[in-house]
Amino acid sequence: MKVLVAVKEVATVEEGFELDGTTIDDRYLEYDLNEWDDYAIETGVQLAEADDDIEVVSVSIGPERAEETIRMALAKGVDRAIRVWDDTLAEAELLDVRTKAELFEAVIEAEAPDMVLTGVQAHDDSFGATGVAVAEAAGFGHAAVVNALDLDADAGTAHVRRELEGGVEELTDVELPAVLTIQTGINEPRYASLRGIRMAQRKEIDVQTLEDLGLDAAIVDSPIELTAMYEPESESNVELFDGDADAAAGNLATLLREKGVGAE
């Protein structure tokens, strides 16, 4: 059985960042493994640890820089990795959901996984759509926002819980092959061990181009265009307590007492 985990390297924005047109100045960006994908990796690796017959393969769309993040996935226990990239992808302004679905569908066709795991969303653009779109493109079943998984490989069923709003969970059975989008908190992602990091250096990262995947360059064309980026106007009416910690805490304590806090 094969589990494919979609892993994205995302940028997080540092304090005091500056904008440069429709991007954030690179000095203020820190690149890291997408938080949700960390949980998806852990889900895949735990499945493989429980069953020797399960291979875990990661797939990422991203430039060479992303290999550092991909090595982290390999160090955590992913068996091998695929990175999709070429000049056409590098030149694209924006990879939209349809384009990503085409790319992942081509990888799925080549790898024929039984299960695909992705994070619920990516921290950077927060679309939250790729996993379910990929399922539709590949003709797989799916479940979005999964916070518990019990795999019955023999029956070809994933018993999952979907985390709905307001503390309600939906219990759902999904037929394999399927795409599951994984929510944070489903498990406790491990830290890579030193041994894992060493072993990761020897694992394979297979770089695939659009041509390798049998895809036309036209798939990166998108009608969606990012036209502006700006800092949201603060609607803040906050009254700040200044001074050192003691002074600020003293003023806050006075306020809280006025509100009747700590009266008993």
Next chain:
Amino acid sequence: MSDVLAVIDHRRGQLRDVSYELITAGADLADAMGGTLALAVISGDVDQFAETLDRDGIDTIYTVDHGEEFNHDVYVQSIEALYDELAPTALLMPNSVNGLDYAPAIAERLGMPLVTDAIELSYDETLTVTREMYGSKVETTVTVSEEPFAVTVRGSEWAKAEGTGGATIEPFEVSVDESAMRSTVTGFEEVGGGDVDITDADVLVSVGRGIEEEENIELVERLADALGATLSSSRPIVDNGWLPKNRQVGQSGKVVTPDVYIAIGISGAVQHVAGMKGSETIVAINTDPDAPIFDIADYGIIGDLFDVVPALIAEFDE
């Protein structure tokens, strides 16, 4: 014609608030596009839902009477059938957990461009969508130069539609292909019960990622004790297993409205704010002056919680 089809959100017999907001967003968009707004009500008590939903601005409410609860396969097949019949230019769906379980699938099936989590929509020959990136640190606008298109809208960004409309309610037959159904909902469970009900508390001391380590939770516990307050938290604390689920404030946790809410080391992600913005007085303690929590806080201290919290405990323990 440039019509809008909006898909209603409901769960366990109840219409969800975002449904009424979709009517507002959909009616505005239909106005700007020179078309009409139709609603799709799929599964559940569709007749009762349709009657309740008949507010100003809706032309037709299509009801698909199939099954009780949400199933994404039924939704995708029903929306596809409605699309084939009505050929709307815009498909509006909720950016809810269930919305994200079918919206990308139907957009993919119909070959539409999809933009999710819209907080504002405008239309002037082309669609412009406002949405956030990087955990609400920036806002962006994107244009969509292809029609038809699909958009999911964030909850609580539009006002709920009001008034009584005169929509035509039309049952719509969909022959659902059961053989194409790949998932089955087997039940629901309420989680987060237990000894403490944070929705009952007058004062909440709420802790977030800024607390850094599990052993530091004890510090905010001491503050809660000193203030006679109840301890709650944001999502990462519960994800890490440092506090139980019944302490979680936010979209997937509890919605709280205490007299005083003290957010400590909480940045104020939109999912968290959804659960506490109704608090009467909000106090935030955070090192990052750009943290979105300060946008909704009434009072704040920009500072290190590990300095401020002990000082605050000392004020009340004296």
